[in-house]
Amino acid sequence: MSRVTTRIRTVIRDGRIIHHDRTISWARADRIAGRRLDRRKNYCVIEGHVCSAVTWTQRCSGCSEGLLDDRGGGCGECGHHGVVRCSQWLPDDGSEPR
């Protein structure tokens, strides 16, 4: 189920970054974005910017030897896969990626 959240605040506790997000309505999110958002995607409104999640897979920093390795040898950090799944919110103005 897709949803839209807005970031209330971010705190750092015990060296960890903790985001406090709250779900908002699609109607409110559409008004902020100035367009109808894609109901199949997740969004987060951060500092007034509508962001969508970008995910990718990368080599595990815990078990890979060099920057050119596609994957590491496997360790506890990556569940012995040699790669980790990452995601990041990025501003989304509705245009297609170039």
Ligand SMILES: [Zn+2]
């Ligand atoms: Zn690893």
